Structures are given as C-alpha cells and as structure tokens.
Amino acid sequence: MSQMGPDATFREGLERGEIRLQKCRSCGQSVFFPRVACPNCHGIDLDWQQVSGKGEVYTTTTVRRKPERGGDYNVCMVELAEGARMMSRVTGFAPDLVAIGMAVTLFVGDIDDTAAVLCKPAEV
Amino acid sequence: MTHELRGKSAIAGLGHAGFGEAHGQTAYEIMAEASLTALADAGLGLGDVDGLFCTMMEDSMPVLMAAEYLGIQPGVMEGTMFGGSSFVDYLGKATMALNAGLCDVALICYGSNQRTAAGRLVTASRVPPYEGLYQPRYPVSAYAMAAARHMYEYGTTREQLADVAVAARAWARHNPEAFERGELTREDVLNARMISDPLGVRDCCLVTDGGGALVLVRGERAGDFPNAPVHVLGVGAGSTHRQISQMPDFTTTGARESGKRAFEMAGVGPGDIDVVELYDAFTINTILFLEDLGFCAKGDGGAFVADGRIAPGGALPVNTNGGGLSCVHPGMYGIFTIIEAARQIRGDAPGMQLDGVELALAHGNGGVLSSQVTAILGAASTV
Numbered sequence A: 001m002s003q004m005g006p007d008a009t010f011r012e013g014l015e016r017g018e019i020r021l022q023k024c025r026s027c028g029q030s031v032f033f034p035r036v037a038c039p040n041c042h043g044i045d046l047d048w049q050q051v052s053g054k055g056e057v058y059t060t061t062t063v064r065r066k067p068e069r070g071g072d073y074n075v076c077m078v079e080l081a082e083g084a085r086m087m088s089r090v091t092g093f094a095p096d097l098v099a100i101g102m103a104v105t106l107f108v109g110d111i112d113d114t115a116a117v118l119c120k121p122a123e124v
Numbered sequence B: 001m002t003h004e005l006r007g008k009s010a011i012a013g014l015g016h017a018g019f020g021e022a023h024g025q026t027a028y029e030i031m032a033e034a035s036l037t038a039l040a041d042a043g044l045g046l047g048d049v050d051g052l053f054c055t056m057m058e059d060s061m062p063v064l065m066a067a068e069y070l071g072i073q074p075g076v077m078e079g080t081m082f083g084g085s086s087f088v089d090y091l092g093k094a095t096m097a098l099n100a101g102l103c104d105v106a107l108i109c110y111g112s113n114q115r116t117a118a119g120r121l122v123t124a125s126r127v128p129p130y131e132g133l134y135q136p137r138y139p140v141s142a143y144a145m146a147a148a149r150h151m152y153e154y155g156t157t158r159e160q161l162a163d164v165a166v167a168a169r170a171w172a173r174h175n176p177e178a179f180e181r182g183e184l185t186r187e188d189v190l191n192a193r194m195i196s197d198p199l200g201v202r203d204c205c206l207v208t209d210g211g212g213a214l215v216l217v218r219g220e221r222a223g224d225f226p227n228a229p230v231h232v233l234g235v236g237a238g239s240t241h242r243q244i245s246q247m248p249d250f251t252t253t254g255a256r257e258s259g260k261r262a263f264e265m266a267g268v269g270p271g272d273i274d275v276v277e278l279y280d281a282f283t284i285n286t287i288l289f290l291e292d293l294g295f296c297a298k299g300d301g302g303a304f305v306a307d308g309r310i311a312p313g314g315a316l317p318v319n320t321n322g323g324g325l326s327c328v329h330p331g332m333y334g335i336f337t338i339i340e341a342a343r344q345i346r347g348d349a350p351g352m353q354l355d356g357v358e359l360a361l362a363h364g365n366g367g368v369l370s371s372q373v374t375a376i377l378g379a380a381s382t383v
C-alpha cells in the first residue's frame, strides 16, 4: 500500500501520460486540484477516475512576450467534461484565436521538460 | 438592531510617506515615516501605541520587524496577510481589540519601496503549484482571465474597461500627490502595449513606492483629538480562493459577501454612500466591485462606468485620489482606500474635495481577486 498523497499520485499519473482526476463518492463532484477532502461536501471518500479528455475553454488570455523570447502564448482555464476546472494551455493554435466556449481535447504533454496537462482544439 | 461593533472605533490620525519614488529609502523607513505622520496628526506619539497592525511585502514576520523598527512592544499584534485587503480587515480587528479594552491606541501601517527597489524585490509568495508551469504573468493574467469572462458573459467592452482608467486619471489630475497626472484618453488606454489580453499596460495599476498609516482609538474618545473623527461603522470580509484557477465564478468576487456584511454592520446601503474608494489593481476590479457591492446589477458594471459616471462631476465619485491606477500603488494599495475615504470625510482631501461627505466606502482586494474586505466609514453625524 503506497503512502503517496493525492498530489504525488496526480503527478505520478502525469509522468505516465495519464490525467488522474479525483471524484467524490459522497457528492459525486469531480475535484481538482487533488486533495484529501472534498471541497464541496467535505467528505473524505475520494476516488480516482478516468477522464474522457473532453473539455471546454472557460476563459483565456494571450500572454504577450517578445518574439526573441519565444513569442506570445496562451494561458486558459479549461472545464473538463467531468466538471472540474484547471489551468492549462491550448497549443498548436494561434493564442489569440483561442476563444471561450471552444471545445478542446486534453492530453499530457510537456512545458520546459515537465509533464503538463495541455489542450488542443477538438476534432470536429 | 444595531451591531455591537458599529461606531466603536474611530480614525484619529492618518498619514502617508514616500509616494512615487522614494530613492534611497527602505520599506521600513517609509512605513515608519507614515506612522510618525499619522501619530502626529492624532496628537500622539509612538509611546502611546499599544496595538500594532501591519504586514509588508517582505519578511515572514513583518509585524515583529515593524514593532522592532518603531521601538515599541505592543500587547496586541496582528499581521494577518491575505494581500492588500488585509489593511481594511485590520480596521475590524483593531475595532474588536479596542472595544474589548485590549489596547487603547491601534496603529495600522504599511510601507514599500517596490518601485525604486525593482530588480531586488523579494516576495514571500511562492508560485501556485497547479498553475506556475503554464507561466501566467502574475497577477495580471489572473485579472485578464476574469475580464475576458466578464466580456464573454455580459458584453463588457475594452472601451468600458478603458473608461475606468480614464476616470481614475481625471481624478488624479486634481491631486498633487498622484504619481501619474498627464492627460489620458480612452484611445491612449486602448492603444497601449498589451500585457495579457484583454488588459494592456494602462489597464494595470502603477508600480510606485509609498506607505500609509492610520491611528485608531475607541469611538467614545473620538472627540478628544485635533482632527474631525472618522468613525468605523462597519467592516466585512469575504474570500473565495487563493489560486485564480480555484475561483468559483470568474465574474463574481467575495465582495458580494464582504459588502453585505459591512453594510449590515453599518446599517446603511449602497444608495447612502457619498464616495467610493475601491482597490483598482486593474480596470476590471472597479467594474466587478461596483457590481458585487451593489452599486449596479451584475453584468451592468461596464455600462455603469462608461461616459464619466465615476469620473469628476459624475453621479458616483469613485477613487477620488486617482486610485492605484493613477495615484499610488506600492505593492499593496488597501490602506490608501481608507486614507482617501477618511480624508474625504474630514474635508482635507489632497485632490478634489467633495462637498458634504458623510458616508464613505473603502474596499480592499487581495491576492488574485481572492480576499475582499469592505469598510463603511462615517462622519460624527452618522454615529
């Protein structure tokens, strides 16, 4: 039996290319960021669930950066189909064209060699 | 039924120091200068202070550093740190301590040399663990995402955001203490360099040096000091998150709760307020807080601030010193909302002094729209 806490369990998933998301058995709410008690009902019975990878952009910003430093990039809040919300980035797409309400697919990629949950526009 | 803390404390003295650029001064020196000014304003000295309420951008135990610097050993010390709103919150905590007889003279103080120390400024904050990887620019990207959502849900426009900055500048142009006093048009704001869309550099607060201080005493003693007293009628706090990604609804802040609590304690409502001082770290703040505090309906904030409504001569005076956008913003602006509100009530505002101000609202914001604290201040006639 592992002694890993919710944070380490989530990060281990990322290293393996999995997006691990908690779900509260008491109230059914998806929970992100990972923690030891449900922020909605305060129950402690949290399970890990498979995520569909489907999501929608809740809000977005283009962070301006000089071209010689890598250029502009996107930072957004993505709402997972399962209900939780997290910060992410839409990649492979012009940052200023990322729009609220846009359907995205979540995947595990990396930023500066660290595993991260990223998004790409969903295939229509 | 009247709340038991309503009017139980009053601001007997206020002061500031180091506005703009305080070359060669440390943050604690600026804090101390502001404190000495506030105490002199109240006809008191450091030896009278037995309650100290302070936090700073640097150090993990700033209230101890401040007490040590000032050479005092107060029996009541309070250094809760939840951002710029902490100072508005200290009004409530100081009122409790004074009312309970735990202290007789409470000093609330702050100082920062954020502008002239740029490059070697140390912040005690760590990067939020589930956000840092994505490199949002803190804190502007958080506010930008709130603005984007407000625009999406309610049709708020960049022009309306710009009008907040234009109104703040129009007030600042009357205030010799304000850091930015040049003319600013809507086009200037719209054409300014973008930082994190939809916010450009003129949608963002200043980075200045500066410090402020307040001296609080029990309400029953309020008449014993040289200046007209400013009574603390109500204080309320609310918090919704720390990291922006945990904000439940990006268009509604904890100001809805903090405002409700402060108004309830004071026994007044938004329609009674003569002047409003809001923590305008970014242009979207003013819109969100006017809505959440009940000055207009949710979603109507953009239209509400347009066309000079909150500017000099408008229906509702907001941020009459020029705010954090144009007057002063040394890392945390919260204490300056109280200072300007109190000066408007006393009748000695440095810029445009409004006529007959009896009730003022001061509202502090902390973190990334995370913590909100509202205070209602009143002239002697309101107690």
Ligand SMILES: [Zn+2]
Pocket: A024, A025, A026, A027, A028, A029, A038, A039, A040, A041, A042, A043
């Ligand atoms: Zn639950």
